[in-house]
Amino acid sequence: MKRYTIILCIFLLSSCSKWLDKEPVSMITDVNFWKNQTEADAGVAGAYALVRKALNDADGLTHFAYGDLPSDELLGSNIQDADLKAAATVDWALPVTAAATWRYMMKLRRYDNFYRIIDQANRCLKFIPTVPLSEYTSSSPETTRDAFLGEAYFLRAFAYFYMARIWGDVPLVLETQDNLIDAINIPRTPQKDILAQCQADIDMALKLLPWQTSNPQDRAIRVSRGAAFALMAHMYAWAGEYAKVIPAADSVIEKGGYSLVDRHNWLSIWEGKSSEGVFEIAQSRETEGIGDGIAFRTLKKPYLSTVSGNAVFTLNPTTLNTLYADTNDLRVKNGFAFMSTTDPICIKYSDITYALPEQTGPIAHYNIVVFRLADIMLLKAEALAATNAYGDARAILDQVRGAAGIDSWTGADTDLFEAIIDERGRELFMEGHRFFDLIRLARVKGILRFDNINGADFQRGKYYWPVDPVLMNLNSRLQQTSFWSDKL
Secondary structure (H helix, E strand, C coil): CHHHHHHHHHHHHCCCHHHHCCCCCCHHHHHHCCCCHHHHHHHHHHHHHHHHHHHCHHHHCHHHHHHCCCCCCECHHHCCCHHHHHHHCCCCCCCCCCCCCCCHHHHHHCCHHHHHHHHHHHHHHHHHHHCCHHHCCCCCHHHHHHHHHHHHHHHHHHHHHHHHHHHCCECCCCCCCCCHHHHHCCCCECHHHHHHHHHHHHHHHHHHCCCCCCCHHHCCCCCCHHHHHHHHHHHHHHHCCHHHHHHHHHHHHHHCCCCCCCHHHHHHHHHCCCCCEEEEECCCCCCCCECCCCHHHHCCCCCCCCCCCCCCCCECHHHHHHHCCCCCCHHHHHHEECCCCCCCEECCCCCEEEEECCCEEEEECCCEEEEEHHHHHHHHHHHHHHCCCHHHHHHHHHHHHHHCCCCCCCCCHHHHHHHHHHHHHHHCCCCCCHHHHHHHHHHHHCCCCCCCCCHHHHHCCCCCCCCCHHHHHHCCCCCCCHHHCCCC
């Protein structure tokens, strides 16, 4: 009954942080669970909670530490915390003792949390089909069951894709495990095979998921077919299979029912469940919103009353001047502050309330927006430019620019791919995309925008993270990421 209690806690309260830190309980206790629709739904909710845990580890910074810190958005050398500075400057072999499990670098080099997602998804895929349809209370039991299974396939694919971008080759586990160590005590599987499994899972998700969630309140925070197509588009872009990106992105754009948010109301996107959101991580004000997360590193007074000096993270002025040269850009006017000073800040995550008197006890309110419509539109434009369909690529690029109140792009076709990457930089600043976008730019065009990865090191795969030595000590079959094998 222990597993029943734990999963139901997640389902009802939307947060059960103590459980997220524990190893999965024995499969024997699954016998007492998975009896009806409520329990099947709770099992899926448990997987979403584990996604939230994985992306919010390292004091709410994991998603941004992988996708933003090593990019040109920040001045990494200005970061005071040694681990976050190392993350930003690609000094990923920074020594950390095995006992220092609280260290950011330890957390960022470990993939345990992603395997917790995978294990929960595997349990859903194993046990939800055993729940009798007669125990469902919805008006369409089979449709409801299929949606649950589609979510599980999506979340497993998402976890593997996320890890593939970070570590490259990772262990492939497709069955439930009694013990988390069993899940990681196998060799790394080549990235191409990981991505092939992602594709197989996405294909299954597409067969099972609806275009719209059954409850409108679940928009974007529970996945739909549009989210699965968005994941597919990103996966193909990462693999360099740009011809396949286009139809996947088209499905999101044309069939998902999404629309761009008015850029005069730009910040509403991060409040969550906007018309633009495709897949978001619902944040809990009681956990992720208190004291941790990207808001507390990127804001200062008057947006965050508890920071009277400069923001913790310093934005890169060169990048800001390059990306936002047009001061008419509504994304600048509504997404940044103090742009004419030496300490400009990004205010995407500036919905702050205070739990205590005199504006103390700040609470940040925002969702992590993983995929949104403008992201997928520009990903399609990137794919079109990569396949020499320059006119169609320009049309999408100019549509996004027009929504932001700036003129059409007038450069040469030879520069269009890079211009689209830059447009993604303007649009998706501090949303966990930039580092991966720059990797694709380097792969496709040979243009390196990294301060801490030179051409030779890029070719050797320096942009893939090492695994922490703690994991290697637990698993004798685990080999270190190639570039880092003689450094850690």
